[in-house]
Amino acid sequence: xxxxxxxxxxxxxxxxxxxxxxxxxxxxxxxxxxxxxxxxxxxxxxxxxxxxxxxxxxxxxxxxxxxxxxxxxxxxxxxxxxxxxxxxxxxxxxxxxxxxxxxxxxxxxxxxxxxxxxxxxxxxxxxxxxxxxxxxxxxxxxxxxxxxxxxxxxxxxxxxxxxxxxxxxxxxxxxxxxxxxxxxxxxxxxxxxxxxxxxxxxxxxxxxxxxxxxxxxxxxxxxxxxxxxxxxxxxxxxxxxxxxxxxxxxxxxxxxxxxxxxxxxxxxxxxx
Amino acid sequence: xxxxxxxxxxxxxxxxxxxxxxxxxxxxxxxxxxxxxxxxxxxxxxxxxxxxxxxxxxxxxxxxxxxxxxxxxxxxxxxxxxxxxxxxxxxxxxxxxxxxxxxxxxxxxxxxxxxxxxxxxxxxxxxxxxxxxxxxxxxxxxxxxxxxxxxxxxxxxxxxxxxxxxxxxxxxxxxxxxxxxxxxxxxxxxxxxxxxxxxxxxxxxxxxxxxxxxxxxxxxxxxxxxxxxxxxxxxxxxxxxxxxxxxxxxxxxxxxxxxxxxxxxxxxxxxxxxxxxxxxxxxxxxxxxxxxxxxxxxxxxxxxxxxxxxxxxxxxxxxxxxxxxxxxxxxxxxxxxxxxxxxxxxxxxxxxxxxxxxxxxxxxxxxxxxxxxxxxxxxxxxxxx
Numbered sequence: 001x002x003x004x005x006x007x008x009x010x011x012x013x014x015x016x017x018x019x020x021x022x023x024x025x026x027x028x029x030x031x032x033x034x035x036x037x038x039x040x041x042x043x044x045x046x047x048x049x050x051x052x053x054x055x056x057x058x059x060x061x062x063x064x065x066x067x068x069x070x071x072x073x074x075x076x077x078x079x080x081x082x083x084x085x086x087x088x089x090x091x092x093x094x095x096x097x098x099x100x101x102x103x104x105x106x107x108x109x110x111x112x113x114x115x116x117x118x119x120x121x122x123x124x125x126x127x128x129x130x131x132x133x134x135x136x137x138x139x140x141x142x143x144x145x146x147x148x149x150x151x152x153x154x155x156x157x158x159x160x161x162x163x164x165x166x167x168x169x170x171x172x173x174x175x176x177x178x179x180x181x182x183x184x185x186x187x188x189x190x191x192x193x194x195x196x197x198x199x200x201x202x203x204x205x206x207x208x209x210x211x212x213x214x215x216x217x218x219x220x221x222x223x224x225x226x227x228x229x230x231x232x233x234x235x236x237x238x239x240x241x242x243x244x245x246x247x248x249x250x251x252x253x254x255x256x257x258x259x260x261x262x263x264x265x266x267x268x269x270x271x272x
Numbered sequence: 273x274x275x276x277x278x279x280x281x282x283x284x285x286x287x288x289x290x291x292x293x294x295x296x297x298x299x300x301x302x303x304x305x306x307x308x309x310x311x312x313x314x315x316x317x318x319x320x321x322x323x324x325x326x327x328x329x330x331x332x333x334x335x336x337x338x339x340x341x342x343x344x345x346x347x348x349x350x351x352x353x354x355x356x357x358x359x360x361x362x363x364x365x366x367x368x369x370x371x372x373x374x375x376x377x378x379x380x381x382x383x384x385x386x387x388x389x390x391x392x393x394x395x396x397x398x399x400x401x402x403x404x405x406x407x408x409x410x411x412x413x414x415x416x417x418x419x420x421x422x423x424x425x426x427x428x429x430x431x432x433x434x435x436x437x438x439x440x441x442x443x444x445x446x447x448x449x450x451x452x453x454x455x456x457x458x459x460x461x462x463x464x465x466x467x468x469x470x471x472x473x474x475x476x477x478x479x480x481x482x483x484x485x486x487x488x489x490x491x492x493x494x495x496x497x498x499x500x501x502x503x504x505x506x507x508x509x510x511x512x513x514x515x516x517x518x519x520x521x522x523x524x525x526x527x528x529x530x531x532x533x534x535x536x537x538x539x540x541x542x543x544x545x546x547x548x549x550x551x552x553x554x555x556x557x558x559x560x561x562x563x564x565x566x567x568x569x570x571x572x573x574x575x576x577x578x579x580x581x582x583x584x585x586x587x588x589x590x591x592x593x594x595x596x597x598x599x600x601x602x603x604x605x606x607x608x609x610x611x612x613x614x615x616x617x618x619x620x621x622x623x624x625x626x627x628x629x630x631x632x633x634x635x636x637x638x639x640x641x642x643x644x645x646x647x648x649x650x651x652x653x654x655x656x657x
Contacts, residue, residue, distance in 0.1 A: 144387075160381065163375075
């Protein structure tokens, strides 16, 4: 049952993505075709999915740190947490976070340079890195978290047993566990005036969740919520396609990725 | 044989009732946890494993420690262990049951537990942990029960049991190796990412398990007519001494690599645990205490005249048990999460229901040990009579 759903999701997601290729604000697929037409070749840059699959799609997010400010950060976080019915517990002990703000020195603790006054204290947006070599997927004992052919690291809330091995394995602190019943809290928040997104499921307690690159919106041909909320600060596209917009931005701007030395190959880039 | 556990003094029954009360209280707390969620514990987004997984890790070690009496008996035919080897196996049974229970109470969706079997995942270390722990439980039940039954009948152990005994030896190594691999393969958790995690786990296991065995056997020697033999206990004590020295040596190796290299990520958790980091240091007295108590225990075991004194031997065994418990059953798991991936610190405070549940699992372990040991001692007493 759950296997069928999973296969369906994978297939549906990919098909929808393929259908999208070449239209809209963010171009996604058909890299092979474009490659052939344009005569481009990938010059050995680390862009592909794992070696075996040699996937033609690897979705990535670019965050322009210079374009972030209090206002759009709040809008991005609010949009994401609204779209995915993320409860606002208000207590760091129980909190669930899909996308959130933190300072440079916490985001890049290993490469923190105290003399870099440009980046010091600068706000960054944190989310799941949808690693190309994800440790969370490696440790999950039930494949509740898995990597899709398009590079999205997905989470099956119906299979997760809540062992939290993935939380210990994630070097980015991107995963949250439902310590208490999120539905109970959402009911309270709704009573206080919060709106629920009826088209996205709420979770039950005892399972892990995180950013899903808005796979449900991609399937409908829409960009991720954060990109829609701040189109001048967030860019989404196919990293495996040398002609994609994200690749052309990466060619021109200086970018950072978190904890590259761990070999996880994050798909989230910070433009500075 | 099990009927022998039904005949006992009022003190025996008082102890059983005490354990049942402990288990009952923990069961109520667990029902509360099932209803509300793991939010009733002190765990958080930053400290996502706590008392349960720490105790699980420690008792895998206690379970593996039983092999320290099995090896001399079956590989070296050390006959003085003939009477006590079954106690090592029964201790392992209790410890493995505790481990499995600690896992069950820790997971957020226990009713989905069978997903681990329905969706076997060979790239997850937890998959292997499930196999080796359940396998080790089965092996010890087979070996322990049959050797005791043979003793009772006064016949040699049946031949078909022997292969299981031999398999149980590398299997004991495997349970703690796999448990160490749960931690030692995670990128970004510097404190756990060390190649000597498995060797260190085994060293502390071979100290802690036999130390607990010594304490129980000294108690058995006092209150029952069965004498496990002081020579045998002394040999176990020497094993504990060696293993504890190796354990402390490994700990020293961790300190050397961290502080001589001066790599911040390697130093941070050790600093947090042993001297405090950024003003946080709730575990410092415990961790320092663990070192002092551990060295004290080793000293007592090293001096032959002290070691031969049963009272001091009990103190030494208790010191080693406590020292390894603080080190592995508290500091190791909690320390791995401090500092968190953002190099900030969240401390961990277990809650009352959480401790009640953990205490109940200790109670289950105590109950299993009590009943199995009661049966084994009754058989031994019959033999002596």
